[in-house]
Ligand SMILES: NC(=O)C1=CN([C@@H]2O[C@H](COP(=O)(O)OP(=O)(O)OC[C@H]3O[C@@H](n4cnc5c(N)ncnc54)[C@H](O)[C@@H]3O)[C@@H](O)[C@H]2O)C=CC1
């Protein structure tokens with residue numbers, strides 16, 4: 001039995017906290033919203049993020065970070081990518097005062113907007129050795145709504161420290177949640193972040209009325225460019241045919257639960273990006289990651305035509321139909337080049 005602080009009470013943080021509690025661990029969920037902490041602890045619901053899902057009655061939430069961190073063996077970050085650095089700074093202050101050194105895990109999927117860094121890099125930068133053991137990334141095809149319903153789900157726990165990844169694997173495993181380990185942190189984080197970009201494209205195709213052939217083409221060629229960029233940063237190519245690569249790409253490009261897919265679908269139906277983001281009420285990671293991926297591709301001279309087209313639509317207000325036509329007019333090439 002471990003004591004675990006889960007930071008971020010959106011849909012994913014709440015479901016992971018609930019699962020860890022059901023697995024027999026002592027869990028405290030931290031949210032920066034006091035009213036939400038009260039709702040989770042007293043009413044056992046989190047209506048905004050998980051409508052109608054009843055939480056374990058023993059799950060407690062707090063808006064006081066230090067209360068969540070006291071005695072924690074593991075600290076699990078599940079806040080949006082662009083809040084991770086800010087929250088890490090607060091966690092460092094708390095852990096320094098408490099003189100604790102937990103394993104740090106993150107389950108978020110994105111590249112930091114300003115620096116384009118992966119989240120394990122952000123956490124390593126902000127958290128000195130005295131405040132942490134290893135950093136582990138938890139990733140894979142896993143919509144919170146499906147895990148809440150007890151759907152069989154498989155993820156990967158990636159770390160440079162295999163023993164720490166194995167510890168985290170054991171924390172989460174149960175009869176419907178199976179976790180593998182991986183040591184390719186770069187590949188796992190790049191796959192997780194970049195699939196959100198392609199999912200916006202898949203949603204847009206759906207919104208425009210395209211069929212299954214088109215969506216399969218987008219996913220397959222999307223995976224080709226995800227792998228190219230990942231490998232340029234040192235990822236192992238095989239990681240992209242794993243859970244955090246093709247696995248997460250499939251679920252995010254095909255599920256109505258995906259916020260990235262839903263955002264794309266609404267864009268395809270003619271909504272403006274501003275309206276889509278306003279209506280979603282939850283994080284759509286792929287929007288910021290599209291810009292990061294586009295800029296990284298330019299920096300590394302990696303060909304990413306689909307990501308470029310999505311960047312044009314999101315950031316330069318280009319027409320989706322024109323971007324699709326431009327993609328189709330490119331010269332023929334070898335499939336595996
Ligand atoms: N929802 C899902 O099914 C899955 C989500 N993820 C990833 O997990 C991460 C979180 O996603 P969700 O839980 O879905 O997001 P969400 O939009 O449902 O919730 C985000 C939570 O973070 C909080 N938050 C926002 N800014 C904050 C700040 N500056 N300080 C503290 N808390 C802050 C919000 O109040 C909210 O409670 C994302 O990176 C997402 O890609 C990964 C796998 C599945």
Ligand SMILES: O=C(CO)COP(=O)(O)O
Pocket residue numbers: 109140141142143196199248251252257258259260261283284285
């Ligand atoms: O990462 C996810 C599923 O594995 C969640 O995707 P969305 O953020 O698009 O909902």
